[in-house]
Amino acid sequence: METVNRKIILVALFMAFITTFLIYFYIKDASTKTQIVKEDKVRVFVASKDLAVKQKITEGDLRAEDIPAKLTNKKAIKDKKDIIGKMTRDAILEGEQILSDRLVSDDKTDLVYNVPEGKRALSININEQIAVSNLIRPGDYVDIIANFEKEEMEDKNDIIIYPRMTKTALENILVLALGQEQIIEKDDKTSQSAKTVTFALTPEEAERLVYVSEFATIRLALRSVGDNNTKKTQGVTRIDVTSERNSKVVPYSRRETGNQIQDTAKAK
Numbered sequence: 001m002e003t004v005n006r007k008i009i010l011v012a013l014f015m016a017f018i019t020t021f022l023i024y025f026y027i028k029d030a031s032t033k034t035q036i037v038k039e040d041k042v043r044v045f046v047a048s049k050d051l052a053v054k055q056k057i058t059e060g061d062l063r064a065e066d067i068p069a070k071l072t073n074k075k076a077i078k079d080k081k082d083i084i085g086k087m088t089r090d091a092i093l094e095g096e097q098i099l100s101d102r103l104v105s106d107d108k109t110d111l112v113y114n115v116p117e118g119k120r121a122l123s124i125n126i127n128e129q130i131a132v133s134n135l136i137r138p139g140d141y142v143d144i145i146a147n148f149e150k151e152e153m154e155d156k157n158d159i160i161i162y163p164r165m166t167k168t169a170l171e172n173i174l175v176l177a178l179g180q181e182q183i184i185e186k187d188d189k190t191s192q193s194a195k196t197v198t199f200a201l202t203p204e205e206a207e208r209l210v211y212v213s214e215f216a217t218i219r220l221a222l223r224s225v226g227d228n229n230t231k232k233t234q235g236v237t238r239i240d241v242t243s244e245r246n247s248k249v250v251p252y253s254r255r256e257t258g259n260q261i262q263d264t265a266k267a268k
Helices: 002-039 203-215 238-242 259-267
Strands: 041-047 062-068 120-125 141-148 151-155 158-162 165-178 196-201 217-222
Touching (some): 120 165, 141 203
Antiparallel strands (some): 120 196, 141 217, 151 158, 165 196
16 A cells, blocks of 8 residues: 555656646747747837828937837838938828838939929920020029010000010029929930920919910020029010111001002011
8 A cells, every 4th residue: 555655656746747847848938939029029110190291201200119020011111310301202190100112212203392392393395496405404494585476455445566575584493304304414315305394483483484385485595503693674676676777657547558558567
């Protein structure tokens, strides 16, 4: 009987040892897995509040978060310096990871991000003569000169006559793009094939440009680097160029007496 009890005790001790051994390795394995999970995290930056489209990001707009690697977006930006000062391309909600494709790239290839604040982008058709022999480049400044034909308008009992005139309509206007190109290298032939030019204009300037492009012929005058001076001109008519030399005055009553006299009156 005593021998049987001794065997039972030995078996119990052995089983206790095995149980203790298994528990030890279970806890150790669990601790190792927990440690691995803790180490398998990545620090990213998320929006601390809702960010609007085209909003410049400041440090106060961000907060750092450590999240599991498997939940980290591949495009998440991990360096705060690569975010601060950039502009959002799309709206970003609070808590969203800041992704590289949600910010405007440094080259700013989208025209919308190159339009100065308060300005509008507006394009007109051009040819080699209009565009100063295709020597204009994005970033240049130009004056826009309009040439108006003679126009007559009736006002009650009067006829208002607007003579032919050449006038500088807009001054110191920034060129944003030629065709669809915003950056043209020195040897690039893109400017020679461009059919349009895009300007940065205030709303008032945009209205003037649309008017002269519809009702006048225009020329672009390239400004020198650093020349920001503007000068309001009165415009030029034929008499300003040739004075009254060789002009003839024909009384109005005689305009219908003969084609030759009528044509002479028109020549003035």
